[in-house]
Amino acid sequence: xxxxxxxxxxxxxxxxxxxxxxxxxxxxxxxxxxxxxxxxxxxxxxxxxxxxxxxxxxxxxxxxxxxxxxxxxxxxxxxxxxxxxxxxxxxxxxxxxxxxxxxxxxxxxxxxxxxxxxxxxxxxxxxxxxxxxxxxxxxxxxxxxxxxxxxxxxxxxxxxxxxxxxxxxxxxxxxxxxxxxxxxxxxxxxxxxxxxxxxxxxxxxxxxxxxxxxxxxxxxxxxxxxxxxxxxxxxxxxxxxxxxxxxxxxxxxxxxxxxxxxxxxxxxxxxxxxxxxxxxxxxxxxxxxxxxxxxxxxxxxxxxxxxxxxxxxxxxxxxxxxxxxxxxxxxxxxxxxxxxxxxx
DNA sequence: ATAATTTGACCCCCG
DNA sequence: TCGGGGGTCAAATTA
Ligand SMILES: [Zn+2]
Numbered sequence: 001x002x003x004x005x006x007x008x009x010x011x012x013x014x015x016x017x018x019x020x021x022x023x024x025x026x027x028x029x030x031x032x033x034x035x036x037x038x039x040x041x042x043x044x045x046x047x048x049x050x051x052x053x054x055x056x057x058x059x060x061x062x063x064x065x066x067x068x069x070x071x072x073x074x075x076x077x078x079x080x081x082x083x084x085x086x087x088x089x090x091x092x093x094x095x096x097x098x099x100x101x102x103x104x105x106x107x108x109x110x111x112x113x114x115x116x117x118x119x120x121x122x123x124x125x126x127x128x129x130x131x132x133x134x135x136x137x138x139x140x141x142x143x144x145x146x147x148x149x150x151x152x153x154x155x156x157x158x159x160x161x162x163x164x165x166x167x168x169x170x171x172x173x174x175x176x177x178x179x180x181x182x183x184x185x186x187x188x189x190x191x192x193x194x195x196x197x198x199x200x201x202x203x204x205x206x207x208x209x210x211x212x213x214x215x216x217x218x219x220x221x222x223x224x225x226x227x228x229x230x231x232x233x234x235x236x237x238x239x240x241x242x243x244x245x246x247x248x249x250x251x252x253x254x255x256x257x258x259x260x261x262x263x264x265x266x267x268x269x270x271x272x273x274x275x276x277x278x279x280x281x282x283x284x285x286x287x288x289x290x291x292x293x294x295x296x297x298x299x300x301x302x303x304x305x306x307x308x309x310x311x312x313x314x315x316x317x318x319x320x321x322x323x324x325x326x327x328x329x330x331x332x333x334x335x336x337x338x339x340x341x342x343x344x
Numbered sequence: 345a346t347a348a349t350t351t352g353a354c355c356c357c358c359g
Numbered sequence: 360t361c362g363g364g365g366g367t368c369a370a371a372t373t374a
Contacts, residue, residue, distance in 0.1 A: 205347090205348060205349080206348075206349060206350080207349090207366095207367070207368075207369090208350095208351085208366065208367055208368080209349095209350075209351075210364090210365070210366070210367095212364085212365080218365085218366090220366070220367075222367095224347095224348090231366095233366090324365065324366070325366085326366095
């Protein structure tokens, strides 16, 4: 699944290795540059070197300890144009990764991973005071530490002083950076999915992900059944372990999981799945163990209308005892959320 | 071609 | 109004 070198897709991305951004949560573009939101941090603004004005419009999320910035925005240039050849830099030209390796020191790992080139922006640190605190602790797990050392320049303002690069990454790049990284860190998606069952008899499609402040990541799923508006939110900690699961809305159909790959493990569901035809029994019997919390949800008329007025776009009527519309499943030890919870 | 995931961009609330 | 957050959309990618 991971792309291999020389694979078809070539992407160009302008990647900057910012040490400090390791734990940034997300970024937003702002008039003066890029705003980086990091848990615990006060906002950071990255000033963009003039030569990049208009070229760097937004950043992407960080992956591991890095933050990738994309230089051109599709919006600006049209979607079709989406593969920005990162312009040969105004100032410098493209470079190969070696150069940057020079600058960016500690990330050998990362570097090697990205054998492609990426841009390294050196940053200065005008004022950095409190910032660092964040850096120190927070480093999640082992891999990170070695991988990165972002000690020296935690800065609040970064300035790109680009040596730009032309990156031509082929897909492997991404894999290296992101996936590898994760893989390296003990848990990777697959594992977790396998070891921790979150299967509740429904099929969900992921539609969003967000890193919350601190150490949890929330993944949002919606039921794949047509017209079903049920949603599920899974929170995981840094290690990828699920710490909480919450539901929102109710299903308008029986459980169905037929499409599940008949992996040995899902027998029970299969059974139920097969009976999609009877809607009736669904209502009566579905109460499979822990997810009964659903029951509570169901009766509520949450979904009557989806007007849009609050979060995001759809609005659901406030549910009693629900947070943001999601009702956490009690059985998941909704304990603060740091502790991995065992499922099943 | 189809289905699912990824993820930057947005929306909305709140202080 | 900005900025911190939570949640969602949807085009692009992948599978
Ligand atoms: Zn459903």
